[in-house]
Amino acid sequence: MQKRLISALVALGLGFSSVALSADEGFDKYVEGLKVEAREKGISEAIINSAFDGITFTERAVKADKNQPERKLTLDEYIPRAVPDWKVKQANDLYQKHKPALERIGKQYGVQPRFIVALWGVESNFGRLMGNYNVIEALSTLAYEGRREAFFRTQVMAALEILDAKHISPEDMKGSWAGAMGQPQFMPTSFLSYAVDGNNDGKIDIWQTEADVFASAANYLKQANWNDDYTWGRQVNIPGNIDRNLLGVDKEKARKLSDWQRLGVRRLNGQALPEVDINAWLIQPDDNKGRAYLVYGNYQSLLLWNRSHYFALAVSHLADQIR
Structure with a gap:
């Protein structure tokens, strides 16, 4: 909680040198802990030193992680x-x-x-x-910020393993704010x-x-x-009185195409569904309005x-x- 508060105060630009110093010190201390864990996992000292060299707390990665669109x-x-x-x-x-x-x-x-x-x-x-983020820096920042610490800390260790295997150099390991590469x-x-x-x-x-x-x-x-004998699914028309408890991608909601046909589901042009023995799930992501799809295992x-x-x-x- 304290490290989140410090980061928030710094982000607000309150200008307290002691706060900024604490934020830097808190992140630096956290990175030292990451280094210890990396050594315990067998990552070479050379990679540890080069990967963490000069990294700083990256507030814009935290802001991106918290940002949600105002309107879906x-x-x-x-x-x-x-x-x-x-x-x-x-x-x-x-x-x-x-x-x-x-x-x-x-x-x-x-x-x-x-x-x-x-x-x-x-x-x-x-x-x-x-993406042009330093992957180790972004992942370390998000781990330190703490909302999903276990996930991002695991990603830091995996990224170090990739570097240690020499798939890419630390300076070239760039990605998104979330560490996607x-x-x-x-x-x-x-x-x-x-x-x-x-x-x-x-x-x-x-x-x-x-x-x-x-x-x-x-x-x-x-x-x-994946099964390359089939495609992903198709957009369909559904009757207005269909039981909405049938919709979703949970395993138990799978039905044969013939079952969906009997329930009144049709191709987008109104024609009958294909006569193929395959499981399908009915989805309508925009709730009870908008597009509906029958999707297959590949989806x-x-x-x-x-x-x-x-x-x-x-x-x-x-x-x-x-x-």
């Missing part, structure tokens, strides 16, 4: 912004540019290449928006679990090497039980990547427009 967009507003025509064009152009690597990796991991490209586009605008925006623990060498050069580089980005994204989806895999329906639907809609 509806899907009708969000999807056109998240998947504009220019992004669709770029996605198709980049698919063609990287087609040999994408098709090789897609076959290897059992993931349709269009979903790999769509994730790439939604996460980092095809590698153009990866590279073109697929992996948190450090996700990197350790899913990042792979996609071009067989002996390195794993999700910052600059597209083949590694594609293979790492595909490996994540594979481990999340559940996207939710493991990011629990936001808006994220998963942006990826899905972009993938549908890649040919």
